[in-house]
Amino acid sequence: MDYNVYDEAVKVLFSGGNPYLHLITMPGPFNYPPTVFLFISFLQNRLIFDILSALAFFISIFLLTNKKFFVSFFLFFVSLLIFFPYKFNVGMGQINNFILLFVVLAYYYNPFFLAYAISIKLTPIIFLFYYFIKKDYKKIIIVLTLCLILYAMSLIIVPFDFQKIYFLDVFWRAFGTGGKEVYYNQSLAGLLARSNTSFLFYPLTILLLFVTYIKGKKLKRERVFSAVTCLMLILNPIAWQHQFVFAIIPLILLFNLNKKLVLAVFFLLAWNFKQPDLVPKELSSHQFYGVFILWMLAIFGGKSTKLIGIIGTVGIIGVYLRFLICRGSFCF
Amino acid sequence: MQRIFLFLIFLAATVNLVGVFQPEIGFDALWYHLTIPKLYLAWQDIRFIPGGLLYYSAMPKLGELIYMLFGANDTIAHLINWGFGVGTVIVIRKISKNWLAPLIFYVTPLVGWLSGSAYIDLIRTFFEVLAFYFITKNKYLSSGVAIALAIGTKTFALGSIPVLGILILLKRGNLIKFLTPAILLSVPWFIVSYLWTGNPLSPIGSLTVPYGLPNPLNLWRLFTTSPDPISPIYLIILPFIVTKPYVFLTAVLWLFIPRTDWGRFILPYLPVWAVFASQIIIRKKFLIWVAIFISVVNIGYRIIAQQKIIPYLLGQVTKTEYLCKNLDFDTSVFADCDGWFKAHLTSSDMVLVSNVHNLYYINFPFVHESWYAGEKYNYILTYNKEMDKTLIYQNDLTGMRLYAN
Numbered sequence: 001m002d003y004n005v006y007d008e009a010v011k012v013l014f015s016g017g018n019p020y021l022h023l024i025t026m027p028g029p030f031n032y033p034p035t036v037f038l039f040i041s042f043l044q045n046r047l048i049f050d051i052l053s054a055l056a057f058f059i060s061i062f063l064l065t066n067k068k069f070f071v072s073f074f075l076f077f078v079s080l081l082i083f084f085p086y087k088f089n090v091g092m093g094q095i096n097n098f099i100l101l102f103v104v105l106a107y108y109y110n111p112f113f114l115a116y117a118i119s120i121k122l123t124p125i126i127f128l129f130y131y132f133i134k135k136d137y138k139k140i141i142i143v144l145t146l147c148l149i150l151y152a153m154s155l156i157i158v159p160f161d162f163q164k165i166y167f168l169d170v171f172w173r174a175f176g177t178g179g180k181e182v183y184y185n186q187s188l189a190g191l192l193a194r195s196n197t198s199f200l201f202y203p204l205t206i207l208l209l210f211v212t213y214i215k216g217k218k219l220k221r222e223r224v225f226s227a228v229t230c231l232m233l234i235l236n237p238i239a240w241q242h243q244f245v246f247a248i249i250p251l252i253l254l255f256n257l258n259k260k261l262v263l264a265v266f267f268l269l270a271w272n273f274k275q276p277d278l279v280p281k282e283l284s285s286h287q288f289y290g291v292f293i294l295w296m297l298a299i300f301g302g303k304s305t306k307l308i309g310i311i312g313t314v315g316i317i318g319v320y321l322r323f324l325i326c327r328g329s330f331c332f
Numbered sequence: 333m334q335r336i337f338l339f340l341i342f343l344a345a346t347v348n349l350v351g352v353f354q355p356e357i358g359f360d361a362l363w364y365h366l367t368i369p370k371l372y373l374a375w376q377d378i379r380f381i382p383g384g385l386l387y388y389s390a391m392p393k394l395g396e397l398i399y400m401l402f403g404a405n406d407t408i409a410h411l412i413n414w415g416f417g418v419g420t421v422i423v424i425r426k427i428s429k430n431w432l433a434p435l436i437f438y439v440t441p442l443v444g445w446l447s448g449s450a451y452i453d454l455i456r457t458f459f460e461v462l463a464f465y466f467i468t469k470n471k472y473l474s475s476g477v478a479i480a481l482a483i484g485t486k487t488f489a490l491g492s493i494p495v496l497g498i499l500i501l502l503k504r505g506n507l508i509k510f511l512t513p514a515i516l517l518s519v520p521w522f523i524v525s526y527l528w529t530g531n532p533l534s535p536i537g538s539l540t541v542p543y544g545l546p547n548p549l550n551l552w553r554l555f556t557t558s559p560d561p562i563s564p565i566y567l568i569i570l571p572f573i574v575t576k577p578y579v580f581l582t583a584v585l586w587l588f589i590p591r592t593d594w595g596r597f598i599l600p601y602l603p604v605w606a607v608f609a610s611q612i613i614i615r616k617k618f619l620i621w622v623a624i625f626i627s628v629v630n631i632g633y634r635i636i637a638q639q640k641i642i643p644y645l646l647g648q649v650t651k652t653e654y655l656c657k658n659l660d661f662d663t664s665v666f667a668d669c670d671g672w673f674k675a676h677l678t679s680s681d682m683v684l685v686s687n688v689h690n691l692y693y694i695n696f697p698f699v700h701e702s703w704y705a706g707e708k709y710n711y712i713l714t715y716n717k718e719m720d721k722t723l724i725y726q727n728d729l730t731g732m733r734l735y736a737n
Contacts, residue, residue, distance in 0.1 A: 280552050313568050313622055319556045320564040320626075324633050327561070 003049060003093020005030065006040040013037060013158065020165040029170050034158040035119030035150050039098070041157070046093065053090060056101035057245065063104050064252040075252070084272035085244035085287070094242045099124060104249065107225055111139045115146030119154075123236050123243075129209070130228040133216040180238060183276035186287035187239035194281045205235050208295070215299045223257075223298045226250035230295035234288065244269055244287050250294040257297055261305060265290045282319050333620060337431035340627045344439050345418060347634050351448025352414050354641045355651050356406035357658050361450035362665055362690035364388045366409060369400035370692060380528035383702025385689070390534040392521035394484035395452030406692075409450035416458040417447045423461045424603045427468060432623065433610035437603050439627040441561040442595040444634040453596045456485040460492055461603035464578070467499055472509035475500075479510075480517030487533060488589060488597065490518075495581045502577060546587035553594070554586075560595035561633070565613075565626050566605055573608040655693065661730050664715040665690035669730055676725075682709040684737070687717055710737050 009019040009030040019030035043049045057079070062072040079086040089096050099117045103124050106114035111131075117124040131139045155163070179185070181193035188205070192198045212231060216224040229249040233239045247269050255262045268290035273279045296304040296311075356362060368389050372378050378397075381389040402408040421434040428434070437443065446454045459482035466475035479496060482489035493514055500507050522532035531537055555567035573579045582601035589597050613619040644654040656669040666688050668674055677683070677696040684707075685691065685700045699707045712719065712735045721735040 279549060280557070282556070283549060283552055310618065313619075316556065316564045316568050317622070317626065320561075321629065323557045324561060324629070328636065 002095075003046055006032075006036075006093075006095070007044065007046075010037065010041055010044060013162075014041075018162045018165065020162055020170050029165075031170050031173065033119065033122065033171075034154040034163045034166060035147075036121070037157050038150060038154055039116070039120050040095070049093060050090060053093075053095075053097040056097040057086060057089075057248075060097070060101045060104045061248060061252065063108055064249060075248075079248070083245075083248075083266075083270045085241055085247065085269065088240075088272070089242040089245050092242055095120060096243055096245050100245055100248070103127060103229075103246070111143045112146055115143045115150060118143070118147055119150040123232055126232045126235070127228055129212075129231070130225055133213055133224050133228070134221060183273065183279075183284050184240050185238050186233070186241055186244060186285060186291075187236050188234045188288065189237040190239070191285040191288050194284065201237075208234065211299060212295075219299070222253040223301070226253045227295055227298035230291045230298065233291045234295065241272065241287060244291070247287075247291055247294065250291070250298060254294060254297050257301060258305065261293065261297060265293050268293070282315075334431050336624065337435045340624070340631065341421060341431060341435050341438055344435075344444065344627075344631050344634070345414075345421075347631060347638065348414055348417065348444050348447035350641060350645070351444065351634075351638050352410040353407060353645055354410075354448055354638075355644070355655050356410070356450050356692070357655065357660075358449045358451060359660070359663055359665075359690070361406070361409075362692040365396055365450045365452060366399060366404055366406055367690070367692045368393065369396045369404035372400050373404055381703050383700070383704075385700060385702040387535045390525045390529045390531075391487055392484045392518070392525075394481060395455045395486075398455070399450065406450055410448050413449065413451070413454045414447040416454040417443055420454065420458045420461055420603055423458065423465050424606060427461075427465050427604075428607045428610050430610055430614060432614055432620075433603075433606045435627055436563060436565055436606040436609055436613075436623060439630040440563045440599075440602065441630050441633055441637075442558075442599060444630070445560060445637075446596070446599070448638075451596065452485050453599050456482050456489055457600040457603065459485060460489060460600040463492065463496060464499075464604050467496060467503070467505070467510075470503075470505060472500060472506045473513055476510040476513035476515075477517060479514045482600070483514075483518040484521055487536065489600065491585045491589075492582075492600070495578065495585060498581060499578060546584075548587065550587060550591070550594075551583060554598060558594040560593075561630075562595045562598070562602070563626055563630060565609060565623055566602065568619075568622065569609040569612050572612045573605065576608050578604050579608060656729065663690060664688050664731070665693070666713075666732060667693050667730055668695055669727060672725055672727075673734075677711070681711060682707060683711040683713050683734075684709040685713045686715075688713060688715045688732070711735065712737055 005023065005026050008023040008026055009032070012019040012023060012030075021029055023030060043052070058072065058076045061075050061079075062069065065071045065075070086097075088094075099121055102113040102117035102120075106112070106117065106127065114124060114127055128140050128143060131137070131143075180187075180189045180198075182190070185193075189198070189201055192201050192204075208231060212224075212227050216227060219227075226249060229246055233244060233246060236243070251262055251266055251269070268286045271286050273284065276284050293304075293308055296308055300307055356366060364386055368381065368386055371381065371386075379389075381387075398412060399405075399409045402412065417438065421438050424434040424437055425431065443454070459478050463475045463478035463482065466472070466478060475496065479489065479492055482492065493511070497507055497510065500510050525534050526532040528534070551570070552567070555562050555564050555570075570579075574583065578601075582598075582605075586598045586601070613623050640658065641654075643649045644651070649657070652667070652669060652671070655667045659665050659667055661667075664687065666685075673696055679697060681697060683696055683698040684704060685694070685698045687701070691698070691700065698713070699705075699709065711724070712721065714733045714735070716731040717733065719733075719735050721737065723733060724736050725734040726732065
């Protein structure tokens with residue numbers, strides 16, 4: 001349970017121990033930045049945590065749908081029933097719903113919320129790229145400054161000696177190469193690791209960032225924001241399935257662009273294989289495909305269907321060719 | 333474009349024709365497709381072969397009987413299958429009125445392989461697509477006859493009766509006209525089976541086969557990583573053609589068939605799938621080039637796969653040498669690799685064959701333990717089995733051991 005990790009980290013910290021060395025019962029050291037204590041220290045009751053988490057998800061939908069209550073309620077209810085990332089998130093006691101809310105608040109209201117989101121988990125830092133594409137450099141400076149302030153505040157509750165261990169040791173463990181191939185990792189790195197083509201990660205990352213930047217300059221802000229949200233999930237070396245609650249952003253913002261496609265993507269994102277070992281490895285990246293299609297839709301709009309068809313065709317031919325080559329005793 | 337498609341079909345047919353002349357090494361072919369007709373010829377009798385080995389002799393076996401008419405010769409059996417493959421191409425052409433659909437079907441590596449083997453799936457495929465063709469022409473009686481011939485070739489074709497029946501109903505066609513010959517001409521096979529074994533569908537119902545709930549993901553596996561490769565073009569086009577009743581019903585039917593094999597069980601439906609696929613592909617230039625690319629890849633793959641036959645065709649190695657290099661002896665298959673049996677056994681000898689599975693290449697009088705009925709024998713042939721008798725001959729490569737009785 002991820003909630004237990006936060007809970008134990010707070011307990012260790014406030015009893016004088018260093019959570020970056022060990023927790024109480026959970027394995028490994030606490031691997032969130034020290035600034036996260038500015039948030040989780042207030043959430044020491046699981047029931048309240050879960051209620052607030054659900055509320056955060058609902059408010060995010062409410063804002064993304066332009067405050068349409070009934071539509072939001074319907075989407076929330078559907079998510080509750082079949083959207084696996086949401087169910088996984090709540091079941092594990094994860095904090096993604098809160099980060100989602102802060103990111104959405106930052107988009108609609110104030111960049112302070114993005115700084116707060118980054119202080120909880122580093123991954124939303126990619127939204128600075130959104131400001132960069134929109135040439136809103138002022139907001140980038142504001143967010144970075146606020147991050148520094150939040151970090152300074154964290155020193156009040158997490159001693160510098162403790163933090164040193166996080167920054168010199170724990171932080172870097174996240175960049176390890178192992179474990180990316182597991183089904184629950186639905187990022188690009190996961191897909192590539194499962195197909196033994198990890199060498200493509202950096203070229204594809206550069207390509208995706210480049211295309212987003214070039215095309216994004218001319219696009220409306222909701223499409224750029226959607227594209228960057230997708231990139232957050234695609235490019236994160238380890239994007240667990242519960243992190244895909246963020247996909248609700250492009251799902252809602254891009255819905256009117258191509259309703260049928262977005263609906264199909266919703267099912268790709270909502271799905272979960274209970275026995276992933278029995279699934280062909282090309283199909284076990286369904287959530288990646290979902291956000292990739294959303295990224296294509298955000299960037300290429302009307303042309304995306306054709307491009308998705310071409311990429312899908314090339315992908316299927318690639319799988320087939322690889323199989324034929326493998327039959328000739330040259331497997332990779 | 334049509335000329336390119338036709339050229340590629342000719343190229344594939346030529347490559348497949350080369351495969352016709354390879355000695356048979358396929359497991360099922362050596363187990364029963366060729367062995368049963370060979371035994372019928374030797375016995376001058378068509379009958380059920382009791383015991384635990386050739387139980388498929390109770391099943392419909394139109395294909396095997398055709399082989400029998402031609403001496404149960406493996407090369408002629410291959411040629412027959414090659415012919416049915418080409419026949420299927422012609423029927424597809426008649427339905428689709430273009431050469432793209434036949435190309436999509438014919439360059440499938442599985443079709444190439446079956447064209448040079450004694451498996452009977454291409455015979456069934458021909459009759460299945462013929463049955464569909466007759467429905468398109470409102471010739472329901474002929475369609476019923478064709479599907480009965482498909483059932484006579486392989487029992488699984490029974491599943492096509494409801495599929496084609498639904499198509500006829502959707503067309504408001506004459507279902508009775510279709511069902512009458514379909515049932516009347518296929519039922520004799522099952523009556524005979526019942527009289528022989530007490531089970532009209534024997535051995536279905538008495539075999540343990542891998543069976544689980546239908547898994548739609550198997551469709552992905554089928555078109556990308558099937559043990560016998562199938563063109564991925566079907567998978568690429570599937571989202572556009574799955575709404576066609578024939579495609580949907582046959583895909584569902586395939587999902588319900590036990591997974592004792594993959595590609596061979598979908599093959600009879602692929603000609604019609606190819607027709608629908610061609611209707612989509614022909615409208616998109618990109619997809620036409622994809623189809624051509626896949627065709628070239630598949631033909632290239634078949635050329636590479638058949639390279640091993642070349643020394644045999646050039647006379648550089650004998651048939652026996654070819655067999656002994658390529659047969660999988662772990663499956664307990666007989667081959668007279670060093671010519672010992674030919675040199676030492678005569679027509680007056682009788683050998684009891686024990687625990688040898690594939691008997692097609694046995695070149696001396698024998699009785700297998702599974703249908704042994706008290707015949708006198710002077711030798712016992714086994715596969716890697718030690719017996720408390722005088723060992724006369726053994727071969728480490730094939731695992732064959734001959735004992736004196």
